[in-house]
Amino acid sequence: MSFHDPLVGPEPTGLPEGFFDRFVFNLHPPDATVPSVLLGFGCYPARDVADGFAVLVTGSEQRNVRFSTELSATDGAGAGPFAFEVVEPMRTWRLALAPNPTGLELDVVWQARAPAWHGRVGVRAGDVETAAFDHLFQSGRYTGTLAVDGVRQQVDGWYGQRDRSRGMRTMAGGQGLHLWVQVQLEDRSVGFLLVEDRAQQRLLLEGAVMHEDGRLDPVVDVRHALRFTAGLDLEGGTFEVTTASGVRYVLDADGSAGGGFMAGAGYGGHHGKVLGRDHLEHDRYPLDGSVTPRTLDSALTDRLASFTTRDGRTGVGVLEFAHSRSHSYAYRPTLT
Secondary structure, three states: OOOOOOOOOOOOOOOOOEEEEEEEEEEEEOOOOOOOEEEEEEHHHHHOEEEEEEEEEOOOOEEEEEEEEEHOOOOOEOOOOOOEEEEEEOOOOEEEEEEOOOOOOEEEEEEOOOOEEEEEEEEEEEOOOEEEEEEEEEEEEEEEEEEEEOOOOOOOOOOOEEEEEEEEEOOOOOOOEEEEEEEEEEOOOEEEEEEEEEOOEEEEEEEEEEEOOOOOEEEEEEEEEEEEEOOOOOOOEEEEEEEEEOOOEEEEEEOOOOOHHHHHHHHHHHHOOOOOOEEEEEEEEEEOOOOOOOOOOOOOEEEEEEEEEEEEEEEEEEEEEEEEEOOOOOOOOOOO
């Protein structure tokens, strides 16, 4: 697999206006759905912008901080309270979050536990290509420390799925359902990206079961039966995942932990905006039902969920979803 893991710095010139280079890491216990941490950072060289976010989901609220600066004013290794280092490409990253308004601080090392899945996302809406970028995701474990409101704890053995993407993205309308599901089981990770249009035709499917012994078993089919609230929140449901080797995974998901609303991370059109140097903003969402995917700038949600296989194995992982808010779309299960 060929993927240049380090991000571009401030030096490249002549890149298109919409070019981005970005990553997201999640961090969570191996056997619980709280706390959940999401960290992201992106570079937009043509706009001279570097921005990122940190999201903490507790049992009662979601805390968000978003930061932005001029890429030329950085060393290419972070912005605001966030810093990172690619210690060994495709194997080891270090992530650090200094004091900030969320009350979350951390200094951790992410170590890959399985090979990465790498593909190229190309989504079309009619004759228009709305997404064209290189994309990978990879499962790992952490060592290090995390503190919330000054209470520090070790995170050794906690799981983390990382997502890397680089290229051009101009998302247009027409999507009905977006799913990015990353299930952490003891010896493997089941990961896929599925996008359907509003007529429930498949626009994109990519992913693999990533085994700790080094095997990659590509995902060739995904069926689903999901439960959405009136606020377009995903309570749970069932996925049937079939791989190239013929293995079928039936996964029951429980998304009742709540939170993970990516509007708090700047999704919904805010990434890459020119905001000048040292911009920082923050907010909090109560998890009492008053905030839903229908009420926010973006319906995209990265929910830490629990999963159970039909043979009794259990795991946790990120259940990313977005249900269209268009009246022209109504969810229909593909698994009966």
